[in-house]
Amino acid sequence: MPGNILEANNISKTYGGVHALDNVSMCIKAGEIHCLVGENGSGKSTFVKVMSGAITPDNGEITLNGHTYRSLNPIDSIREGVQVIYQDLSLFPHMTVAENISMNKMVALGKKLVNMAEVRKTAEEQLARIGETMDLDCPIDEISMANRQLVAICRALSLDAKLLFMDEPTTALTNIEVDRLLKIVLELKEKGLSVVFISHKLNEVFEVADTITIFRDGRKVGDFNSKELSYHSLIYHMTGRNVEYPRYVRKATDDNIRFEIRGLSRPGHFEDVNVKMRRGDILGITGLKGSGREELALSLFGLNPSKSGQVIINGKTVSIHSPTDAIVSGLSLLPEDRYTQALFPTHSISENISSASLPSITTKAGLLDRKGERQNAINMVAKLHIRTPNVETSVQNLSGGNQQKTVIARWVLTDPEVLILDGPTVGVDIASKVDIYEQIQSFASQGMSIILISDELPELLANCNSVMVMRANKVVGFLSNEELEKPDAADRLQSMMSGGGDDFQPSIPVLEAQA
Amino acid sequence: MITQMKKFIRQDTTLTVLLGLLIFLILLFGSILQDKFFSFDNIQSMGYQIPEFAFLALAMSIAMITGGIDLSVVANANMAGIMAGYVLTGAVFGLNSGMSDLTLVIIAILVALIVATLGGVFNGILIAKFSVPAILATLGTMTFYNGISTAITEGKGVVGFPDNYLSIGTSAPLGIPLVFYIFFIAFAVVAFVMVRTPFGQSIYLYGENRIASLFSGIKNEKMIIKTYALAGFLSGIAAIIMTSRVNSAKYNYGDSYLLQAILVAVLGGINPNGGRGKVTNVIIGILILQILQSAFTLFAFSPYAKRMIFGFMLLLIMVINFIIDKWGARSKSIAKDSEVVPQEAK
Ligand SMILES: Nc1ncnc2c1ncn2[C@@H]1O[C@H](COP(=O)(O)OP(=O)(O)OP(=O)(O)O)[C@@H](O)[C@H]1O
Numbered sequence: 109m110p111g112n113i114l115e116a117n118n119i120s121k122t123y124g125g126v127h128a129l130d131n132v133s134m135c136i137k138a139g140e141i142h143c144l145v146g147e148n149g150s151g152k153s154t155f156v157k158v159m160s161g162a163i164t165p166d167n168g169e170i171t172l173n174g175h176t177y178r179s180l181n182p183i184d185s186i187r188e189g190v191q192v193i194y195q196d197l198s199l200f201p202h203m204t205v206a207e208n209i210s211m212n213k214m215v216a217l218g219k220k221l222v223n224m225a226e227v228r229k230t231a232e233e234q235l236a237r238i239g240e241t242m243d244l245d246c247p248i249d250e251i252s253m254a255n256r257q258l259v260a261i262c263r264a265l266s267l268d269a270k271l272l273f274m275d276e277p278t279t280a281l282t283n284i285e286v287d288r289l290l291k292i293v294l295e296l297k298e299k300g301l302s303v304v305f306i307s308h309k310l311n312e313v314f315e316v317a318d319t320i321t322i323f324r325d326g327r328k329v330g331d332f333n334s335k336e337l338s339y340h341s342l343i344y345h346m347t348g349r350n351v352e353y354p355r356y357v358r359k360a361t362d363d364n365i366r367f368e369i370r371g372l373s374r375p376g377h378f379e380d381v382n383v384k385m386r387r388g389d390i391l392g393i394t395g396l397k398g399s400g401r402e403e404l405a406l407s408l409f410g411l412n413p414s415k416s417g418q419v420i421i422n423g424k425t426v427s428i429h430s431p432t433d434a435i436v437s438g439l440s441l442l443p444e445d446r447y448t449q450a451l452f453p454t455h456s457i458s459e460n461i462s463s464a465s466l467p468s469i470t471t472k473a474g475l476l477d478r479k480g481e482r483q484n485a486i487n488m489v490a491k492l493h494i495r496t497p498n499v500e501t502s503v504q505n506l507s508g509g510n511q512q513k514t515v516i517a518r519w520v521l522t523d524p525e526v527l528i529l530d531g532p533t534v535g536v537d538i539a540s541k542v543d544i545y546e547q548i549q550s551f552a553s554q555g556m557s558i559i560l561i562s563d564e565l566p567e568l569l570a571n572c573n574s575v576m577v578m579r580a581n582k583v584v585g586f587l588s589n590e591e592l593e594k595p596d597a598a599d600r601l602q603s604m605m606s607g608g609g610d611d612f613q614p615s616i617p618v619l620e621a622q623a
Numbered sequence: 624m625i626t627q628m629k630k631f632i633r634q635d636t637t638l639t640v641l642l643g644l645l646i647f648l649i650l651l652f653g654s655i656l657q658d659k660f661f662s663f664d665n666i667q668s669m670g671y672q673i674p675e676f677a678f679l680a681l682a683m684s685i686a687m688i689t690g691g692i693d694l695s696v697v698a699n700a701n702m703a704g705i706m707a708g709y710v711l712t713g714a715v716f717g718l719n720s721g722m723s724d725l726t727l728v729i730i731a732i733l734v735a736l737i738v739a740t741l742g743g744v745f746n747g748i749l750i751a752k753f754s755v756p757a758i759l760a761t762l763g764t765m766t767f768y769n770g771i772s773t774a775i776t777e778g779k780g781v782v783g784f785p786d787n788y789l790s791i792g793t794s795a796p797l798g799i800p801l802v803f804y805i806f807f808i809a810f811a812v813v814a815f816v817m818v819r820t821p822f823g824q825s826i827y828l829y830g831e832n833r834i835a836s837l838f839s840g841i842k843n844e845k846m847i848i849k850t851y852a853l854a855g856f857l858s859g860i861a862a863i864i865m866t867s868r869v870n871s872a873k874y875n876y877g878d879s880y881l882l883q884a885i886l887v888a889v890l891g892g893i894n895p896n897g898g899r900g901k902v903t904n905v906i907i908g909i910l911i912l913q914i915l916q917s918a919f920t921l922f923a924f925s926p927y928a929k930r931m932i933f934g935f936m937l938l939l940i941m942v943i944n945f946i947i948d949k950w951g952a953r954s955k956s957i958a959k960d961s962e963v964v965p966q967e968a969k
Pocket residue numbers: 123124126127128146147148149150151152153154155495496504505506507508509510535537955956957
């Protein structure tokens with residue numbers, strides 16, 4: 109059929125009995141934005157990998173620009189104009205913006221010598237195509253996540269992309285940055301590029317999609333014109349049920365302060381933070397990336413020493429100099445970036461879940477209780493609905509959202525008094541979010557004090573009984589439970605976060621880790 | 624039966640390949656060299672030779688599981704052997720101190736173990752506290768320990784040890800060399816520690832992702848120091864075995880063992896990037912290398928030829944591992960998976 113840039117026919121892929129893709133057929137039209145949605149593990153990423161030639165399907169054929177491939181390899185795929193922006197972006201951290209944008213093109217053209225003027229020219233051209241400017245000489249590891257994403261897009265464009273796959277591009281971005289990205293995606297469409305866009309945030313999907321394809325259990329539920337679908341019908345097709353976030357109500361009667369942060373400061377990161385929490389409190393912390401919230405979390409966890417102030421748990425001032433100290437004092441942190449800070453990719457699910465609880469699964473004789481470890485993992489897999497054949501599977505074989513649930517399980521298992529969750533539902537589908545919220549709320553109901561760092565307002569509104577807003581390293585606002593229940597809560601949070609102006613430049617968080 | 628075998632093969636490919644290779648080599652050399660290869664003498668001499676570098680290979684393996692390497696194992700063992708040698712020859716306590724030989728031997732053993740362990744601790748401190756990359760830190764200490772040995776001995780050997788010390792290397796209860804028992808027990812203990820203790824588990828986790836292990840509350844620094852200390856301790860045992868077998872200690876003894884130790888670890892499936900590999904598989908790697916050694920000796924290859932062959936083997940195995948990995952990754956879709964490849968740790 110003319111007008112289709114890609115036609116996939118009857119694609120199947122199994123992994124040891126798991127149908128990652130089951131007879132999926134799909135067309136992508138030229139110049140459309142096509143969104144893929146579906147629960148965690150429904151096969152979206154696998155589909156992208158098949159289309160880019162990174163994995164070979166067991167069955168099916170792929171037609172790109174009228175050329176049919178039974179087994180597509182990455183080189184053919186690129187030649188046909190397919191480009192994929194993976195979540196880790198695969199940029200070179202120490203090279204400059206210009207080099208990252210242009211290098212692949214230079215290599216593709218078979219250039220033997222690098223001409224810096226040409227590199228810069230290519231970079232400028234591509235940035236101009238998306239209407240952005242950037243310091244071309246800045247190394248990648250010094251620019252924000254959002255800008256890195258743009259660099260990756262420019263690199264794809266420099267290679268004459270006709271079809272751009274973006275697998276969960278917005279997970280590491282703040283709301284303002286997401287808006288900017290979506291605007292660019294829409295502009296690229298106007299210029300004739302086809303984009304396949306994957307996201308668990310349905311508002312983003314509705315904002316950009318022409319067509320929405322829904323996946324469930326490796327099968328395609330259907331292709332829909334985005335105008336045919338409502339928020340609710342989309343969720344229903346995805347999950348087979350109606351989904352609603354549970355609203356947390358604190359029931360604990362013990363009103364003693366169990367966790368207190370008093371005047372905690374680290375100049376340039378966060379200043380004069382004061383927090384008081386009781387049992388069963390869920391405190392939200394929100395703010396833009398770089399507002400100091402992540403630095404504060406790391407500091408509480410012993411990785412980013414504060415200059416002044418105190419942390420008090422159960423009336424005792426604790427001095428926490430390392431994550432080990434923190435865990436021993438009853439404080440755990442689910443870190444923000446699961447790939448670098450949390451996962452042991454080749455290790456099994458059960459070893460990933462136990463890694464922060466090794467002392468508690470050690471017997472008196474000093475041996476690891478492997479049976480107990482396994483049993484804990486089995487319980488957690490059931491509780492959090494982690495999709496896996498068994499707990500011996502390596503986490504690298506799980507879908508993104510299921511990896512995230514595995515990491516949550518790890519921290520819950522440490523049974524802390526205070527649990528800090530930094531972006532706990534990044535990349536998690538909407539039904540699983542409900543599972544996770546139910547778990548968070550039940551832990552709180554059993555007495556845990558939870559700090560939830562997030563920039564998803566619905567997440568904060570559903571779970572927290574107070575929310576603290578940070579901006580430019582300072583606490584700028586605080587909403588109580590009553591205020592959160594008012595209809596203007598979301599708007600108030602939003603305006604406190606951005607402070608009305610847009611002059612604020614987020615800084616890159618610094619992790620002062622040993623070893 | 625067949626399905627059981629299939630399951631076994633799938634569970635541990637490395638082990639299957641190693642066992643296959645081992646059997647192949649035994650049959651190959653057995654059929655070429657026949658009685659010479661299967662003779663009691665040849666087998667017993669293998670039993671003597673294996674433990675000597677097995678301990679060095681074991682030390683290397685655990686360092687490599689952390690994602691590091693210990694290039695100082697041989698230099699450290701020689702330094703420890705020389706210190707022990709001075710005790711044994713009476714240079715420390717004097718000939719007329721009235722100490723019995725047995726006391727001297729015990730002191731010498733302790734000295735060897737302590738010196739080598741301290742050498743390991745020093746490596747660990749450089750790597751953990753001063754963030755020196757393991758390859759550079761241990762290259763430095765290799766030269767340093769070697770320098771100490773050369774300086775204090777002026778390049779000469781320390782010779783002439785008491786008989787009860789020599790019997791460590793020569794006695795063979797029930798026809799099996801004593802050193803082979805030591806080797807067997809030590810491997811069992813280390814293998815057990817690696818899979819059944821929190822310390823062993825931490826080594827693997829650190830080797831796979833050290834930032835994640837830090838966030839998991841694992842004491843990275845302490846664990847690294849302990850690991851290199853253990854590697855040092857194992858080098859100390861190697862020192863005792865080596866010196867008692869040759870009745871001397873010298874700064875440049877066992878030079879070729881460094882390459883062999885790395886070779887055996889990699890052959891045994893220890894991933895040089897850390898986090899993966901089983902100590903038990905290293906034993907089979909050791910057996911394979913020893914069989915090659917013995918066969919080459921029976922073929923009367925020169926040491927230089929051996930070294931060349933081993934060097935070539937090391938490169939070959941790494942290339943094969945790379946190909947297997949890549950091939951496996953393509954079929955398993957690990958390679959390009961954004962959800963799998965951790966971002967480069969900063
Ligand atoms: N290399 C692999 N080995 C085994 N199973 C795999 C492998 N890769 C994917 N799978 C399985 O295939 C299924 C589909 O995974 P996929 O990553 O495509 O899901 P997804 O829709 O992208 O999910 P998410 O929203 O969580 O990212 C999952 O059940 C996953 O466990």
